[in-house]
Amino acid sequence: MASSSALRELQRELEAKANDLSKIQKDISKNHQVRKKYTIQLGENELVLKELDLLGEDANVFKLIGPVLVKQDLAEARANVRKRIEYISAELKRLDTTLQDLDEKQNSKKETMLKLQQRAQSLQAGKAKA
Template sequence: MNSSSSTALRELWGDLENKANDLSKLQKDIAKNHQVRKKYTIQLGENELVLKELDLLNEDANVYKSIGPVLVKQDLAEANANVRKRIEYISAELKRLDGSLQDLEEKQHSKREAILKVQQRIQSHQARKAKA
């Protein structure tokens, strides 16, 4: 085996390692996205329940908001508006996370294909080396 072939093979192995590290980072980002998405999904469900409860109340009902260890009286319309804004914000964040997840998954797919190509090149180098 000549040294240029050996150098090319070493470079391919290095390229493979870099691509594998990139893939690992993408997979961690996807897992983090799923974690954050789960948290927002739970918050969305909680806020939708609160909104349903607020909708059941009469206009003159007392509504309290928890601020730290204290309950503070709040106007029903204001509480309703705040919960709706929170639902709107959480929904927008979920939509953003979905877009980000789709992008990450596309990058992951591309990276896997690139890894496969490098692995095939390494195998063909090794096959040529074995014949020589």
């Protein structure tokens, strides 16, 4: 009887760890989606900066604000795009760090679950012999 209650306790613990692992995997998936969005935005902004760099200093630059195109200074437009690129790059670095932490947590949970499964199997094997 003692081994069956220990086995049930191990199974409950295993379920809890499985739920934790599932949450971590959802967080990893969400992180990848956000990272993909930022990567696309970074590419778009780098392309815009290249286009702005091709323009002469006397070129007209317009910014879309709502339904209206507003004339903008070329230097100001370049500065805004550079700031946006810096921000997006910083966010990507933050997401990479978060992803690395989540991967470490995921691996730790998997190892813990494996150990719990092995303990449960050895308890079942011992119970089967008795």
